[in-house]
Amino acid sequence: AIQRTLSIIKPDAVAKNVIGQIIARFEGAGLKVVAGRLVHLSAAEAGQFYAVHKERPFFKDLVEFMISGPVFVQVLEGEDAIAKNRDLMGATDPKKAEPGTIRADFAESIDANAVHGSDAPETAAVEIAFFFPGMNVYSR
Ligand code: CMP
Numbered sequence: 168a169i170q171r172t173l174s175i176i177k178p179d180a181v182a183k184n185v186i187g188q189i190i191a192r193f194e195g196a197g198l199k200v201v202a203g204r205l206v207h208l209s210a211a212e213a214g215q216f217y218a219v220h221k222e223r224p225f226f227k228d229l230v231e232f233m234i235s236g237p238v239f240v241q242v243l244e245g246e247d248a249i250a251k252n253r254d255l256m257g258a259t260d261p262k263k264a265e266p267g268t269i270r271a272d273f274a275e276s277i278d279a280n281a282v283h284g285s286d287a288p289e290t291a292a293v294e295i296a297f298f299f300p301g302m303n304v305y306s307r
Pocket residue numbers: 220225229259277278279280282283284
């Protein structure tokens with residue numbers, strides 16, 4: 168089925184100037200960018216976005232990292248977009264990511280891991296609404 172998923176190009180990848188290279192991988196796999204912008208999150212916004220991880224030991228470091236610079240947030244649309252995006256990203260820990268995946272090629276560590284992608288349709292809907300409320304999504 169055609170799905171939408173929320174993708175974030177994290178501060179490490181934005182700082183490396185590889186936004187375009189990462190988007191090219193999504194486009195090459197048949198996903199379309201139907202919304203997108205740069206945003207420098209506040210601690211409150213990053214904490215709200217990652218609220219499900221609030222009790223995890225890495226939460227504080229995660230929030231600090233996500234506000235260390237601007238991120239590129241985007242909505243990807245296409246056939247099986249959620250799983251396709253996760254396949255393109257590779258494992259959360261870049262050391263475990265398959266060769267040729269975004270995290271294997273661009274990420275340094277489990278914290279600075281280049282990209283985030285929604286993990287299920289329910290979270291995708293919540294995450295897309297968080298960054299793109301209303302009409303700022305353009306199917307084409
Ligand atoms: P992301 O997909 O953005 O979701 C939560 C993030 O927490 C994850 O990517 C990692 O960058 C970060 N993180 C740090 N340590 C861990 C861990 N032990 N398990 C899962 N995620 C972690």
